[in-house]
Amino acid sequence: MxxxxxxxxxxxxxxxxxxxxxxxxxxxxxxxxxxxxxxTIENRKLxxxxxxxxxxxxxxxxxxxxxxxxxxLIDLKRHVVQPNALKLVSERVARKHVLIPLDVxxxxxxxxxxxPTDIVAIQDVSVQAEMRVQPAVGIPQDIQxxxxxxxxxxxxxxxxxxxxAFTTTTANKPTPELEDAISHTPxxxxxxxxxxxxxxxxxxxxxxxxQEDRTRVRYRVDGVLHxxxxxxxxxxxxxxxxxxxxxxxxxxxxxxxxxxxxxxKGEGWEADIRAATYDTGYGETVVMRLLDKSLPLFAxxxxxxRPEVMTRYLDMLKCPYGMILVAGPxxxxxxxxxxxxxxxxxxxxxxxxxxxxxIEYQFSNLKxxxxxxxxxxxxxxxxxxxxxxxxDVILVGEIRDGDTAxxxxxxxxxxxxxxxxxxANDVVGVLFRLMxxxxxPYLIASAVIGVVAQRMIRLICSHCREPYEPPxxxxxxxxxxxxxxxxxxxxxxGYGCNLCAQTGYLKRTGVYEVMPxxxxxxxxxxxxxxxxxxxxQGIEEGMVPLKVDGMLKVKNGLTTTExxxxxxxxxx
Numbered sequence: 001m002x003x004x005x006x007x008x009x010x011x012x013x014x015x016x017x018x019x020x021x022x023x024x025x026x027x028x029x030x031x032x033x034x035x036x037x038x039x040t041i042e043n044r045k046l047x048x049x050x051x052x053x054x055x056x057x058x059x060x061x062x063x064x065x066x067x068x069x070x071x072x073l074i075d076l077k078r079h080v081v082q083p084n085a086l087k088l089v090s091e092r093v094a095r096k097h098v099l100i101p102l103d104v105x106x107x108x109x110x111x112x113x114x115x116p117t118d119i120v121a122i123q124d125v126s127v128q129a130e131m132r133v134q135p136a137v138g139i140p141q142d143i144q145x146x147x148x149x150x151x152x153x154x155x156x157x158x159x160x161x162x163x164x165a166f167t168t169t170t171a172n173k174p175t176p177e178l179e180d181a182i183s184h185t186p187x188x189x190x191x192x193x194x195x196x197x198x199x200x201x202x203x204x205x206x207x208x209x210x211q212e213d214r215t216r217v218r219y220r221v222d223g224v225l226h227x228x229x230x231x232x233x234x235x236x237x238x239x240x241x242x243x244x245x246x247x248x249x250x251x252x253x254x255x256x257x258x259x260x261x262x263x264x265k266g267e268g269w270e271a272d273i274r275a276a277t278y279d280t281g282y283g284e285t286v287v288m289r290l291l292d293k294s295l296p297l298f299a300x301x302x303x304x305x306r307p308e309v310m311t312r313y314l315d316m317l318k319c320p321y322g323m324i325l326v327a328g329p330x331x332x333x334x335x336x337x338x339x340x341x342x343x344x345x346x347x348x349x350x351x352x353x354x355x356x357x358x359i360e361y362q363f364s365n366l367k368x369x370x371x372x373x374x375x376x377x378x379x380x381x382x383x384x385x386x387x388x389x390x391x392d393v394i395l396v397g398e399i400r401d402g403d404t405a406x407x408x409x410x411x412x413x414x415x416x417x418x419x420x421x422x423x424a425n426d427v428v429g430v431l432f433r434l435m436x437x438x439x440x441p442y443l444i445a446s447a448v449i450g451v452v453a454q455r456m457i458r459l460i461c462s463h464c465r466e467p468y469e470p471p472x473x474x475x476x477x478x479x480x481x482x483x484x485x486x487x488x489x490x491x492x493x494g495y496g497c498n499l500c501a502q503t504g505y506l507k508r509t510g511v512y513e514v515m516p517x518x519x520x521x522x523x524x525x526x527x528x529x530x531x532x533x534x535x536x537q538g539i540e541e542g543m544v545p546l547k548v549d550g551m552l553k554v555k556n557g558l559t560t561t562e563x564x565x566x567x568x569x570x571x572x
Contacts, residue, residue, distance in 0.1 A: 101125070113136065191239065247262050254284055316449060321412060321416055356395070
């Protein structure tokens, strides 16, 4: 076929595409003729002209191509790109031709393409994959997102790992030569890539774990651990050594647990990291807790408190003195709530001082202190010193022991507003936890003005959210928590897409129970009443239990019953 015939065939193809759009009612005949005229003048694809002029959407063009060419239209938000297919086509080719390899079907490679008529693209893929190409139609923007999501930094990480120069030492401290060697080997780049990829995937933690025959890397995303990649077993020692040097640990010490912290910057990202190591049967493991400094600090109204819960909590924050405690297990968002509370207060007219371990966010217009055991600055001793600095508000990172609890109580009783976190299951459990730490009940009753218990739950992915009919058992659970008379809502879940890594969930929100300590609750506590009696008093005064707050989020279509039960356990 000569150039003239080829041009004529292409023109005929575009006309047929236009005819499909007209026949399906996407555009009018006049709009088609206008677009064809512009397409000839500008020498561009007909679909591009129609989209730019607002005459059709990318979905319209993809649907028309699918009908015209009798090829399947693939929704990449609903389909999983298979790793064995992805490895057959380079990222460079995928981006050049706007395509993504989807799966291997027999002797053919299924490839989702923005333009399945692009013979050059099909030939390039076929030559590289050494397979026959079976094209399918996709929406260009979805293909670009799939490329971004699936061609991760993993290949780059594996390349860096392959270049590791391994060095060991038996000295008590790393020699300058060893430090210099590690700092110039590819392990530096690898650790940077691991952290950068984790931040890109919104991970809160990185786990580097030794296995019998490999090094396992996992990311915790939205509170759930996911396998990120598998690296050679030989990579473990250099990775651990690099993290230890960054966190100022002893790289020669492998038997005892160590911890430290560091900050690290990359191209377009910056993170504060807490690292901890521990020896296992297959070697040392390291966990890094990430704090992405590029993310803005949450405001209180972004945390997921319902309006009535927010009102109760803000009333507590307005108190000039007393203690407010935020309770929950590790990873339940206590620190975020405390920081958001500090952000809510007037930092110009009040002297706000914190003592933290570590300082996770830097604030302007307040004094922040870091716990330093080597300098004998603990929560308890630090608070004793802070009391002499004329504070109005004191934020204590966590109440871990009796000395800290007693100092915090003393501060609250002497005219200061004290905010802190504590490990307890629910609001009433906080009061008894303070007793376990050795604080007298009358001091607790006098100092504590309010308690918050919270959990984090995952939100349904907005990109793949759909209604479903719950089984009878799930409906019974819903009514059991909200009451038999509760009208069943429209239940939603996520069917799983590439944007949420096929989990059906994307991002998290908080579930809260807030109990201001009333005079009636104080008297019950002082009389030695059972926790259930104090809890009942709180509910009578308007407290909404954790499970109820979670189910109200189910009612509003934000999460699922399963997710609430997974996080709130058996607490009423």
